[in-house]
Amino acid sequence: MRKWITLLMTLLVGTSVSYANASMGQVTLEAGYRQDQLQWKHGVPSRDPVFETSSKFKNIDIFELGLRADATLGCNFYVRAQGYWGWILDGDYQSNLKFHPIPAISTFDDISFALEAGRENRASISDNYVWGGEFGLGYSIYFCDCSMMIAPVIGYSFDEQSISVNDNGARFGNGSNCFFSENNNCCQSDTVFRWYGPWVGLDFYYRPVCECWSLWAEVEYHWGAFNGRRHHGGLEIEKSKQHSDNMQGWVFAIGAEYDFCNCWTLGLELEFEDFSANRHHRTDFNFAIGDFGDEGYISSLSSNDRSRHSFDWNSYAVKLTVGRNF
Secondary structure, three states: EEEEEHHHHHHHHHHHHOOOOOOOEEEEEEEEEEOOOOOOEEEEEOOOOEEEEEEEEEEEEEEEEEEEEEEEEOOOOEEEEEEEEEEEEEEEEEEEEEEEEEEEEHHHHHHHHOOOOEEEEEEEEEEEEEEEEEEEEOOOHHHEOOOOOEEEEEEEEEEEEEEEEEEOOEEEEHHHHEEEEEOOOEEEEEEEEEEEEEEEEEEEOOOOOOEEEEEEEEEEEEEEEEEEEEOOOOOOOOEEEEEEEEEEEEEEEEEEEEEEEEEEEEEEEEEEEEEEEEEEEEEEEEEOOOOOOOOOOOOEEEEEEEEEEEEEEEEEEEEEEEEEEE
């Protein structure tokens, strides 16, 4: 056992001494294009839902600026931090309201309605922003005369998307022949997605000896919490605020850099993100169907059951980078 410990310490000391003459850190400015896909779904009851709503934010075009810094502390401890801000340029919004088959219908006239009723609404997104950041700390292990580095990393991250949509929206009507109606008055729908929590990952860096170019890659597994907030003028069956402690996601990034003069670098980066969260909680659901006549509603539905909420975020980005080695 003592021989293994001695060998391990010798390797660590050797890699530390070799790295003492290398670059100790880098600051990088990032700018590029990013596209997000976001979804907020709600169903009640959670099993075989009778009522479902879905809000999809698709093809969200974003111009993003970011600042990234990484450095070696001491000899092998590795730290990196990153922050970004993005402007939403364009996008599509799609909302859906659906009723699925209802078991008991009081009159024959309601059979066609009971099979399935739904309404879809579309609008454009052209406002608001995204922002976020992360911090990581790892331990660098070097190979091949320090031309290759692998570092297990742990950290914490925060990401937010704030989106506004102006649309008429699909609404419930009061008439006997109008289950879903169009709201003629334009209304604003504001939705905020927040994803935050710890993560573990692995960083890889490769720079051939006496070469001006380098390759790097990162993979991260995230877990933690999701907070959502929305305000809209339509149906208020689902709550305007949602929280989930069941968030998880993956981040993959790969890049290449080239040293062109006086420790300055120019590079290209690709990044992919996939996050999801869900929540189940008990809710009271009451709904009535039919005319507002003397006889009241034709039929009604009530439930005291668990409702299901799910949230998804997919993203990819292409960025140009300009860095300075220290």
